[in-house]
Amino acid sequence: MHIDLTGKTALVTASTAGIGLAxxxxxxxxxASVVLNGRSAASIERAREALLAAVPGAAVRGVAADLAGAEGAAALIAAEPAVDILVNNAGIYGPQPFFEIDDATWEHFFQMNVMSGVRLSRHYLQGMLARDWxxxxxxxxxxxxxxxxDMIHYGxxxxxxxxxxxxxAKLAAGSGVTVNAVLPGPTLSEGVREMLQEQARESGASIxxxxxxxxxxxxxxxxxQRPATxxxxxxxxxxxxxxQASATTGAALRVDGGTVDTIA
Structure with missing residues (x-):
């Protein structure tokens, strides 16, 4: 299968490392022409260099914006008014006992993990529908x-x-626009590596x-029986x-190594 996204612009949020950068x-x-996003110009530049090292000559640019609030989303939209592909990857996680999670933490997780994608989709979906792709x-x-x-707020x-x-996906029914969710399982990203560093050091094992x-x-x-890459x-x-994925929409596709014990 040869995937050709020439002429398409893709915005990947939180794309300075991990799943986003990959x-x-x-x-x-x-x-595709790629728009990187991160919270600082320095992190975006490092990601841009990594992307160009992997794909010499790629069309890549970046927008520094913290998507945990409406102002960050507005700044990103102002810099990139239209895209063909939106990957809502921005998110935070971390284990915390339920009884210690205060209201501010619940709100922060919701704003970052949910509302960032809501705000961007609310804007970009309109243009996609107008272009019918x-x-x-x-x-x-x-x-x-x-x-x-141990992460109820994240879940x-x-x-x-x-x-x-x-x-x-239902809103876009009958159009050339598809909307889907991807469900990774345990994945060895930079964030997970950092989370496991102390445990690895104590045990003497590798990350x-x-x-x-x-x-x-x-x-x-x-x-x-291993994390995904x-x-x-x-x-x-x-x-x-x-x-090629034109008939897949409204789906939740698992890349979880079979962690969810279901055949559906």
């Missing part, structure tokens, strides 16, 4: 189905993304070994952004 690189390899993707999580007891936001994604042990002990239903998740995102 997706930006994959979309650039397919020929577009792709919107929400990077949710298997935690939206398997709510983790809630990931479930909310599934509702928004399905509803927008990769520590991550694999975590999956086997805490996500025992995972059929891969960011590239493995990005492959699904690139496919769903392509013309």
């Amino acid at each position: 997706s930006a690189i994959g979309l650039a390899r397919a020929g 577009g792709r919107i993707l929400f990077v949710s999580s298997e935690s939206g189905l398997n709510i983790p007891a 809630m936001t990931k479930t909310a993304q599934l509702s928004v994604s399905r509803g927008l 990769e070994e520590t991550a694999t042990r975590f999956v086997r002990e805490h996500r025992s239903s995972n059929l891969l 960011v590239d493995e998740v990005a492959n699904m995102i690139v496919y769903l952004s392509s013309p």
Whole structure:
């Protein structure tokens, strides 16, 4: 299968590292012009250099904007008024005991993980419908189905993304615009590496070994018995952004290594 996104512009939020950067690189390899997003000009420049090293000659630019609030979304929209592909990847996570999660933390998670995608989709979907072509993707999580007891606030936001994604797909019914959600499982991103550093140091094991042990002990239903790579998740995102995925919409596609124990 040859995916050709020449002439398309793709915006990937939170694309300076992890799944976001891997997706930006994959979309650039397919020929798309890519708009990077991060909270600082410095992080965007590092990501731009990494993307160009992987895809020499790619068309890439960036917009620094913190999407945890309406002002950041407005700044991004002002800088990039129209895109063909929107990957709502911005999000935060982290374990925290339920009884210690205050209202401000709940609100921050909701604003960052849910409202960032709502605000951007509300703007960009209108242009996609007018042009009768577009792709919107929400990077949710298997935690939206398997709510983790140590990250209930995170799981809630990931479930909310599934509702928004399905509803927008219905809104775009009959058009050339598709809206889908991608549900990664345990993925060895930079953030996960940082989270496991202390545990790896204490055990004397590598980050990769520590991550694999975590999956086997805490996500025992995972059929891969290892974390996914960011590239493995990005492959699904690139496919769903392509013309070849024109009949897939309103779906929640798992890249979770079989962690969610269902055949549906």
